[in-house]
Amino acid sequence: MTILVTGAAGFIGSHLSAALMARGETVLGIDDVNAYYSVALKEARLARLTPNPAFRFLKVDIADRAAMEALRPQLADVTGIVHLAAQAGVRYSLENPYAYVEANVMGHLCMLEMVRNLPNVRNFVYASSSSVYGGNKVLPFSVEDRVDSPVSIYAATKKADELMSHAYSHLYGFPATGLRFFTVYGPWGRPDMAAYLFADAILAGRPIRVFNAGEMQRDFTYIDDVVAGILAALDRPVQPDESGVRHRVYNLGNHRSERLLDxxxxxxQALGRAAIKQMEPMQPGDVPATYADIEASRRDLGFEPATPVSVGIPRFIEWYKEYHGVK
Known part of the structure; x- marks a missing residue:
């Protein structure tokens, strides 16, 4: 089988591609390798994948309609699609909202059109985000909660992806699963995420920006647990609901909300150095707490996160030091 993975040069996409090949799948990776963050890091991730003959990579922008339509004849053997490519980052969406609508809305639409026109695709799994919960004050966040009050453009585009996926599944009958990721971290992680930003600043002796005076909570989820959840969703195509629609969304989180200061x-502790903390107010578009209710994911996907931050962070720091040559 060939699995198409978009965002294959990304953090989650590169880990997923490796896991798919480890279990015998052939992977076709797509990514535009843009400069939102370090291109060198993305290329280093790809360099770990490309020696494997089971991996093929194409540099394509999923939001480029003409390029995606031209690509379609090469994908006849694709049996599953995991769509992870997106413009990420809540704060950047305040600076450049056009990038989010282009990548996350137009790009997602192009992928849905791809799915409905490919003859052998048995399942479509795509990345949503915990950001869709917006300012929800009821914890933990449940997939049954209303999510029609986003507080960032990024969140709004991810909710739009869920709505479009439901519509396409209703219209064309294919199974689609949306996965709401909760603050994923680990080796080869993104430089704009908390663990990377904090490690980088602490080692350089720079202050770290601590928003809302540290009164923040996040459900930090280790990369291996997230990949296990994606594979489970890929292996379990959604069955029709009472209306006959084959679309569901699930939370993939650690089911534990950690205080930011903790x-x-x-x-x-992992670095053996103290942070210089620069306390700042809450940022626009941010939320004070996230916490995943994973009962539906446990029931339907067998999802069971196994990595607490006390284990995951030292693994991330070990990789960070090796990648950056820190002794």
Whole structure:
């Protein structure tokens, strides 16, 4: 079988591609390798995958309609699609909203059109985000909660992806599963995410920006647990609901909300250095707490996160030091 993975040069996409090949799948990776963050890091991730003959890579922008339509004849053997490519980052969506609509809305639409026109695709799994819960004050966040009050453009585009996927599944009958990721971290992670930003600043002796005076909570989820959840969703195409629609969304989180200051403390301990904390107010588009209710994911996907931050952060720091040559 050939699995198409979009965002294959990304953090989650590169880990997923490796896991798919480890279990005997052939992977076709797509990514535009844009410069939102370090291109060198993306290329280094790809360099770990490309020696494997089971991996083929195409540099394509999923939001480029003409390029995607031209690509379609090469994908006749694709049996599953995991769509992870997106413009990420809540704060950047305030600076450049056009990038989010282009990548996350137009790009997602192009992928849905791809799915409905490919003859052998048995399942479509795509990345949503915990950001869709917006300012929800009821914890933990459940997939049954209403999510029609986003507080960032990024969140709004991810909710739009869920709505479009439901419509396409209703119209064309294919199974589609949306996965709401909760603050994923680990080796080869994104430089704009908390663990990377904090480690980088602490080692350089720079202050770290601690928003909302540290009164923040996040459901930090280790990369291996997230990949296991994606594979489970890929292996379990959604069955029709009472209306005959084959679309569901699930939370993939650690099912544990960590205080931000405690999270920083684990990083300090792993580095053997103290952080200089610069307390700042809450940022526009941010939320004070995230916490995943994973009962539906457990029931339907067999999802069971196994990595606490006390284990995951030292693994991330070990990789960070090796990648950056820190002794």
């Amino acid at each position: 999270f920083i403390g684990v990083i300090e």
